[in-house]
Amino acid sequence: MEAGYSSLGINSHPVQLPKSFQSCEGCLLYDTEGNPYLDLQMGSATASFGYQNKRLNQTLKEQLDRLPQLGSQYLHAEKIEVSTRIARMCEKIFKKRGRVHFNVGGAVAVEDAIKLVRNYTHKNAGFAFMGGDHGRTLGTTAISSNYCHRRDYGHFGDRAHFIPYPYCFRCFYGLKREDCGLYCLKQFEKLFDTEYYSFWDSKAGECEFGALYMEPVQGTGGCVIPPKEYFVGLKRVLEERKILLVDDEVQMGFFRTGKFWAIEHLDIIPDIIVFGNALTNGLNPLSGVWATEELINPEIFPPGSTHSTYAANPQGTAVALEVLKLLDEEDYEKKVTEKGRYFLEQLEALQKKYPKIMGDVDGLGLALRVEICKEDGITPNPELTRRVCLEGLKGDLKKNGKSYGLILNIGGYYKNVFSLSPSFEITREEIDTAVEFFDQLMAKCVN
Amino acid sequence: MEAGYSSLGINSHPVQLPKSFQSCEGCLLYDTEGNPYLDLQMGSATASFGYQNKRLNQTLKEQLDRLPQLGSQYLHAEKIEVSTRIARMCEKIFKKRGRVHFNVGGAVAVEDAIKLVRNYTHKNAGFAFMGGDHGRTLGTTAISSNYCHRRDYGHFGDRAHFIPYPYCFRCFYGLKREDCGLYCLKQFEKLFDTEYYSFWDSKAGECEFGALYMEPVQGTGGCVIPPKEYFVGLKRVLEERKILLVDDEVQMGFFRTGKFWAIEHLDIIPDIIVFGNALTNGLNPLSGVWATEELINPEIFPPGSTHSTYAANPQGTAVALEVLKLLDEEDYEKKVTEKGRYFLEQLEALQKKYPKIMGDVDGLGLALRVEICKEDGITPNPELTRRVCLEGLKGDLKKNGKSYGLILNIGGYYKNVFSLSPSFEITREEIDTAVEFFDQLMAKCVN
Amino acid sequence: MEAGYSSLGINSHPVQLPKSFQSCEGCLLYDTEGNPYLDLQMGSATASFGYQNKRLNQTLKEQLDRLPQLGSQYLHAEKIEVSTRIARMCEKIFKKRGRVHFNVGGAVAVEDAIKLVRNYTHKNAGFAFMGGDHGRTLGTTAISSNYCHRRDYGHFGDRAHFIPYPYCFRCFYGLKREDCGLYCLKQFEKLFDTEYYSFWDSKAGECEFGALYMEPVQGTGGCVIPPKEYFVGLKRVLEERKILLVDDEVQMGFFRTGKFWAIEHLDIIPDIIVFGNALTNGLNPLSGVWATEELINPEIFPPGSTHSTYAANPQGTAVALEVLKLLDEEDYEKKVTEKGRYFLEQLEALQKKYPKIMGDVDGLGLALRVEICKEDGITPNPELTRRVCLEGLKGDLKKNGKSYGLILNIGGYYKNVFSLSPSFEITREEIDTAVEFFDQLMAKCVN
Amino acid sequence: MEAGYSSLGINSHPVQLPKSFQSCEGCLLYDTEGNPYLDLQMGSATASFGYQNKRLNQTLKEQLDRLPQLGSQYLHAEKIEVSTRIARMCEKIFKKRGRVHFNVGGAVAVEDAIKLVRNYTHKNAGFAFMGGDHGRTLGTTAISSNYCHRRDYGHFGDRAHFIPYPYCFRCFYGLKREDCGLYCLKQFEKLFDTEYYSFWDSKAGECEFGALYMEPVQGTGGCVIPPKEYFVGLKRVLEERKILLVDDEVQMGFFRTGKFWAIEHLDIIPDIIVFGNALTNGLNPLSGVWATEELINPEIFPPGSTHSTYAANPQGTAVALEVLKLLDEEDYEKKVTEKGRYFLEQLEALQKKYPKIMGDVDGLGLALRVEICKEDGITPNPELTRRVCLEGLKGDLKKNGKSYGLILNIGGYYKNVFSLSPSFEITREEIDTAVEFFDQLMAKCVN
Secondary structure, X not given: OOHHHEOOOOOOOOOOOOOEEEEEEEOEEEEOOOOEEEEOOHHHHOOOOOEOOHHHHHHHHHHHXXXXXXXXXXXXXXXXXXXXXXXXXXXXXXXXXXXXXXXXXXXXHXXXXXXXXXXXHOOOOOEEEOOOOOOOOHHHHOOOOOOHHHHOXXXXXXXXXXXXXXXXXXXXXXXXXXXXXXXXXXXXXXXXXXXXHOOEXXXXXXXXXXXXXXXXXXXXXXXXXXXXXXXXXXXXXXXXXXXXXXXXXXXXXXXXXXXXXXXXXXXXXXXXXXXXXXXXXXXXXXXXXXXXXXXXXXXXXXXXXXXXXXXXXXXHHHXXXXXXXXXXXXXXXXXXXXXXXXXXXXXHHHHHHOOOOEEEEEEEOOEEEEXXXXXXXXXXXXXXXXXXXXXXXXXXXXXXXXXXXXXXXXXXXXXXXXXXXXXXXXXXXXXXXXXXXXXXXXXXHHO | OOHHHEOOOOOOOOXXXXXXXXXXXXXXXXXXXXXXXXXXXXXXXXXXXXXXXXXXXXXXXXXXXXXXXXXXXXXXXXXHHHHHHHHHHHHHHHOOOEEEEEEEOHXXXXXXXXXXXXXXXXXXXXXXXXXXXXXXXXXXXXXXXXXHHHHOOOOOOOOOEEEOOOOHHHOOOOOOOOOXXXXXXXXXXXXXXXXXXXXXXXXXXXXXXXXXEEOOOEOOOOOEOOOHHHHHHHHHHHHHOOOEEEEEOOOOOOOOOOOOOHHHHXXXXXXXXXXXXXXXXXXXXXXXXXXXXXXXXXXXXXXXXXXXXXXXXXXXXXXXXXXXXXXXXXXXXXXXXXXXXXXXXXXXXXXXXXXXXXXXXXXXXXXXXXXXXXXXXXXXXXXXXXXXXXXXXXXXXXXXXXXXXXXXXXXXXXXXXXXXXOOOOOOHXXXXXXXXXXXXXXXXXXX | XXXXXXXXXXXXXXXXXXXXXXXXXXXXXXXXXXXXXXXXXXXXXXXXXXXXXXXXXXXXXXXXXXXXXXXXXXXXXXXXXXXXXXXXXXXXXXXXXXXXXXXXXXXXXXXXXXXXHHHHHOOOOOEEEOOOOOOOOHHHHOOOOOOHHHHOOOOOOOOOEEEOOOOHHHOOOOOOOOOOOOXXXXXXXXXXXOHXXXXXXXXXXXXXXXXXXXXXXXXXXXXXXXXXXXXXXXXXXXXXXXXXXXXXXXXXXXXXXXXXXXXXXXXXXXXXXXXXXXXXXXXXXXXXXXXXXXXXOOOOOOOOOOOOOOXXXXXXXXXXXXXXXXXXXXXXXXXXXXXXXXXXXXXXXXXXXXXXXXXXXXXXXXXXXXXXXXXXXXXXXXXXXXXXXHHHHOOOEEEOOEEEEEEOOEEOOOOOEEEEOOOOOOOHHHHHHHHHHHHHHHHHHHX | OOHHHEOOOOOOOOOOOOOEEEEEEEOEEEEOOOOEEEEOOHHHHOOOOOEOOHHHHHHHHHHHOOOOOOOOOOEOHHHHHHHHHHHHHHHHHHOOOXXXXXXXXXXXXXXXXXXXXXXXXXXOOOEEEOOOOOOOOHHHHOOOOOOHHXXXXXXXXXXXXXXXXXXXXXXXXXXOOOOOOOHHHHHHHHOOOOHHHOOEEOOOOEEOOOEEEEOOOEOOOOOEOOOHHHHHHHHHHHHHOOOEEEEEOOOOOOOOOOOOOHHHHHOOOOOEEEEOHHHXXXXXXXXXXXXXXXXXXXXXXXXXXXXXXXXXXXXXHHHHHHHHHHHHHOOHHHHHHHHHHHHHHHHHHHHHHOOOOEEEEEEEOOEEEEEEEOOOOOOEOHHHHHHXXXXXXXXXXXXXXXXXXXXXXXXXXXXXXXXEOOOOOOOHHHHHHHHHHHHHHHHXXXX
C-alpha cells in the first residue's frame, strides 16, 4: 500500500512521515507493533473522557443498532434534548435565554457563528486575536491569525483585524503583568477614540466590525491562559461599541478548564458560543453554536438560514446526550480542577530542574502548557521542542521494565509550547508517569 | 423537553415542525410510534447501502472497539488504504495519477477543492452552474447559485459567475434538445471571444476565473441529468482557456448513477473530484477530494496546506474501506443500473396516468426525478409538490393492511421536483410499492 | 529630452510612439511641423464645440483673471448656477427632481454614482454591460467589462455581472433584430425567475445587485447604438426588481447624440446620470452626477459623503455655465441631428464602395461608427482598422494641394471600429473632406 | 437661483451654508461683497505660488491660445518635458531611475500607485497610517483611515491595516518622544516576529500586504510632523519584509515643507511618489506618480495599464512646466524654510499667551499646525476650534481701519487643529497680520 496516493496537505507534523497507531484505550495509544504511548493530547482535546470510554462507546453502538443515520431535515429526540440541555445550562450560567444550532466540525460551527454575526450586524469583518485559530475553511481562515494559512490562497476580502491576546509571558507590548495596568486593554479601547483610528464613527455610534472572535484559552496558540481582568474590561468596551463577542470553546468547552465553559473563568457573557470536540468524546464530529435569543430566534434566523447533511446527526447527538448526562452525574468541576492542579504542581516541580528552558509552565484545569525556551528563559526554542516531541514518539521510555512512548502536542506562536490536554480520567499515577517521562525526554534532548 | 431551545435555522422543510423518527432499517424509517415510512431519499443520498447495513455497522462497531478516535496529524492504516483505493480507481478510470485528501462534510471538502484551485491558479473566483449547490459554508455559498443563501450574509467578494446548466426540460434559452445544436455550450464558448465579454485576455491567454464547479447530475437542483455532449464540449473549452474543472460528486459518487463516478457518464476527466456521503453509507461525515498530481503533489500542496480535527478520522475510513471492498465484490454498476431502469420504467408508466402533471420523469441509475407541473405540462407546481410530500409524511398509506408513509425529497429550481435517491438494496417489490404509494398520494392530492 | 522618463502605461495606441501635436483650432490638430490633421475624435468627445472655441476660451480666461482656484469646501456662484441649470433640465426632461454633485474626471464621477448606489441599496455589486467602459480607477474597472484592465491588478471583490449589450450587428445570441423579439431582454428578465439563477430572492423581493450601469450609446465599445425597445423593457424589469439604473453619459451627454442626454432617445428615466467631457468643451475635467432627490437629498447623502480638491472648481464651472448658455441660445438638437444625418449619409454612400469591409455604418447625432470587417462582411478586421488609422496619422492626404492627416479613433469589442465624434461645429465641407480622406485611406490600405 | 439643486455631499464644513467667494489675488480671497480674507489654506495647499500668480496665469492663457485640449493617447512636448524634469529631480535626490505617469486629481494618482503595487506584488491590501487620508474614491477610501468615509458604502474588501502614525503630541502608546525609544517602530517591527501575529510567513519570506502608504507630513490628519528616526527605521523594516513604500506628497510636494519632496526630510527613499496640487498652483488638477524603473518600466507596466481622458492634459503640463522652471530659478528651499521658521516663531510667541489652549504649535517649512486644546493642554477642543474658524469667516477683523476675514482650515484626528498652508509668496507683514488676526480671534472666542 503506497502513501503516494495520500495528500500530504494535512497539518504539518514534526515527523516526516507521521506516526501510525492501531488502537487505543484510556490514556494510551498503541502503535502498529502494539507498543503503548501515554497520550497527553487526546486527539486535540476531543477524547476528554478517555479512549474507549465504555459508557460512551456503548451508547454509540446502541444508536448504531437503532438510528445511525437521519437526514438533517428531520427530527429525532436526542437533537432536541441535547439542544435543551446545553441551552438551559447557558441560561443557568449566563442568565440569558438562547438556542442551539448543530453542525459538523469546529470550523463549520464557527462559520455558522460568522453567519449569525453577519446576519445580525450586516458587517462582514471582525476583530480576532493574534494567536487565535478558528479553523481552516476559507471563512474561518480569514479570522484565524496565522498568515501561512492564507498565503497560498490569494486575497481574503473578509480578513479580520487581529489584536494582541493577553499572553502575559510574551506580552506584545513588552510589559509585565504586575504593573502593566492592563495596557493592552487600554490600547484596544483607544481604537475607538477617533474616527481616524479607522474603526469608529462617533456620530453614527457604529464600529466597522461586527464581532470579536476569541478563545477563552488559546488552544493552537499554545494553551495561553489570559488574565480575567482583561476580558472583563474588553466585554465592557465591546458592549459600549455594540460589537458582538463570539466565544470559541471548541477545544476548551465541557470542563477542559474545570468549568462547563472556559469563559466562566473570565466572568463575562458571550453573545455566541461555539463548541464541539469533547461533546462527543471525539466519537463524532458533532459541533454547534449557542447564541442568545436576540441573534438566533426564528424571526431573525429563520428556517433555511443554514444547513448541512450531517448537522445534528443521530450518532453525534446520542453520544452528546450521554456526555451531558455523565457531566450531570459527577462533579467534573472538582475532578478536573484537582487533577489539573496536581499535574501543574508536578510540572512546576520539574521546572525547578530546567528553570530557564521550561520558560513558562501554566494551567487551567486540564489545559496545561510548558513553554520551551533557550538559556535566557525567554527566547523560543522550537528546535528543542521538536526534538523532545520526536524522542517521545520513539516509544523507548522505560517504566517498570516496559517500553512506552509519550505523545506531546506542539503549539504556540513559535512552535515551542507543549499544549497538554490529558484525559479527564487520567490518574495521579499516570500524571506522575507522564511527568517522569517528560523529565527523561528533557534529559535526553537538552544536551 | 422544549423545541424552543433548538435553532430553526436548518434547511427549511415543508412541514412546520419537522417529522421525528426513532429508528430505521433497510429502506424504512420508523416514527416515534413505530410506524414505517418507505424512504426514497436515504438521508440525502448518504445511506445508499441501506439503513442498518449489517456489514457496515459491524465494521464501525469493531472500529469502536479498537481505535475510534485519532488526531488527524497521526496515521492509521485505513486512511492510507482508502486513499490508495480511490486514487487507483481514478487512475484506472481517467488514466491520471492523483492523490486523495480527506475532510469532514461535503462543504468542507468543496472548500478544500477551492483551496487547491486558488493555490494552483492564483485566482479567487470561479464559474459555477445555475441550480448548482456545493454547500453552506461562506466559501461554498459563494459558488452555490441560490441567492437566498447569500442574502442575509452581506457581500460575497468571491461570488461565482453562474452559467446555465444544460437542464433541457427547462432550457434557459427556451430551446429543444432535438435541434438546439448545444446552443448553451456555444454561448459559454462565446464568452471568450473578446476581452469585452469580461472574462478573457487574449494577449495573456488568461481567464479571470480559475475553475468551473459542476455537479455531473445536479442534486439539490432537482436531479437534473445533463446531455453528455454538452460536457464533452465544455471540457474542451475549459482546457483551451486553462480553466480547471471541479467535479462535485458528494451526492452522486460511488454508484448512485450506476458508475463509480457520475462524471464517467459524461466522458470527461475532471481536475478535482469532491466526494462524501455514500462513501460511509452516512455512518460518518467523512468526505474528501481527489486531485491530479499536478495540483496536489507535496511540492505544490505541502504539509500544512489544510487541516481539520476529524479529517480522515478512523471511524470514517474504516467504514469507507468496507464500502470500497463491498463495491469490489459485487457488480454495483449492473445492480444500480438495472434497478434504476426498472424504477424509471414504473415512473414512466405512472406518468401516462398524469401526463402533464408529471411533467418530466428521468433517471440515471438510482438518481431519479419527477417534476410536478401544472396542467400545461411545464409551469412548475410547487404547491402540489409540497402537498404530495406532506401527505406522504402522514403515514396512512395502505399496503397489505398495514399503514406506511412515503418519504420524498423536494428539490428543483422551483421546488417542484421529487429527487429520488433510494437505497441500492431496494427490491423490485419495494420499487413497486413506492410507485404504488406515489400513485396513491397523487390521487389524493391532484384534485 | 528623453521619453524614457515617461511611463508608457497610458492607454495603448496603434502607433509605437504616439503622435505629438502642438496646437489646434476648430476641427484641426497641428503636429510639431505645423501640418494640419482633421480630427474626428475631438479628445474623446470632449471638445465638442471645437478646438479654440473663442467664446469658451474667453470665459476661461476671464475666470483666470478673477477666481481661478477655490477650495471645494467653499462656494462660488457658478457652482450653484450650473447645478441648478442641469437639475432643472433633468426636471424638465424626466419630471423628476434631483440634485447635482460635481467631481473631476469621468471615472471619479462614476465612483460617486457607485457611492450613491451603495449608500442607498447597501449592496456592493452591480450589473453592467459587456462592452461597457466606465473608467480605470479600481472601482470603475470593476464595473467595466474589459478583463485586460483587471488582469494585472489581482482580485476584484466588487466585479460586476456583465450582460450582453443590445449590439445588434454582433448579437451575442446570434439573432437578427428583425425577428429576435428582443430575446436579449427576455434572457435578462429570466434571471429573476428563480433563486437558483443566482440573483433573486422572491420571498424577500430582493436582488443581489443594487444597480445596473449603462451607456446609452457605448463609447469605447465602438459607438454601439442600441434599439430603444430594449431599454424600455429593461427599465421595466429593473423597476420591478428594485434595481437602480445608472446612466453614464460622460461621452454622450450634452447633445453628442442630438439630445441633451442620449438616454432621451431611449424613452426611459435613469436614477443617476454621470456626465463630464463636453460640459467644459474639454477645457477642464469637471464632471458630475445628477441623482434623483430620493438618492441624493442631504438626509441620505449628507455633507461629508464625498469630497475632492478640484470638485466644482471655478474654472470648470465657469466654462460649464457658458456651455449651458450656449446650448440655450442655439438649437443644438437640430444642428447636431442634421449634421449627423448628413455625415451618416456620406458614410453610407461610401459603404457602397466597400460593402463588406465597411461591415456596419451607423450613427446617432454626431456619434458615428464604421465597423471594419473582412470580406465576409462580419469577421472583425482589426489589422486593417489599425492600418487605416496609422495611414491617417501620416499626414500626407491631399486636398487642394495641401497635405492633411485624418485622426480616427479605434474602438469596439475587437478594435475594428472607427468611433467618430466630430466637432458640433464641423461644416458640410469638412464632413465631405473627412469622408473623402477616409475613402483615400481605405483605397490605400485595403489592398 | 436655488442651492436646493446642489448636492450637499461634499466635505463637511463648519458653516452650515459654506462661504461664497468671487475673486482672489495673492494671499487674499474676496467674498461676494468684495471684502478681503487672508487665506492660510490656499485651496488645500494647491495655490502655493499665490492666487493670480501672474506668470503661471499667463502660461495657462498662452496654452489656451495654442493647445488647450488633446486626447491623452497623443503626445505633446510639455508632457515629456515635465516627466523628464520630475524624474531627473528624483534621480538626483534618490539616486534611482524612475518614470512619471500623469493623471487627474490626487485620489486617482493614488489609485495609479495602488495599481503599480498590485501589479508588482500581486497583493491587494496594504498597510496605511491612522490619521492618513489618500482620497475619496473607493480604492483610496480603503487605505484612508477615517471610518466615517467608509461607513455608508458597505464592505471594503481591500481595507488597509492601519498602524499608528508617529504623532508624538498624541502618542498612540501614551509615551513621550524624549524617552520612548521609538516604541511605535518596535511595535511595527514586532508584527513580523511570528506568523501568528497575522502578517508574515517566515518560511516563504512573504508579507500578506504589498505596500505601506504614508504621508511624510499628515495633511488632513492635522499637519502632523513625524520624527525622522521613525521613518528611517520603518524603511529598514519594509525593505527586510519586501514591502513597498508609497509616499503620498499630494499636499506636501514641491517645497511646501521646504524641500522638493517632504520625504527628503526623512532621509528615506520611497518606491512610489504621488504628487499633485502645487504642481499647477491649483490651476489644473494635474497629478501623477513617480515610480522606480523596476515598478514602472514598460515591460512590467505596459501601454494600456491605465488611462484617463485628462491624464497629462496640455493645460496642466504647461503650467506644471512653468512651475518647475520657477522652482529652478529661485531658491525655494531657502525661501520657504525662512518664511516657515518666521511664521512658526510668531505662533510660538503667541502660544505663550494661550499656553494650554494652543496645546501644540509646530511646522515644517510652510506646513504649520496649531492644535487647540482644553485648559489641561491636551484634551482636544473642537468646539473652540470651530468657533475660531467661523469667527474668522465673519470678515470683521480690523487692520488699519479696514475689515478682513481670516481663512483657517480645520483638520486633525479630533477636528481641533488649524492646518496652515499659506502661500509661498506670503510676506513677513502678511504673516504678522495673520498671527495678529489669529490672536484677535482667539481673544474673542476663548471666553
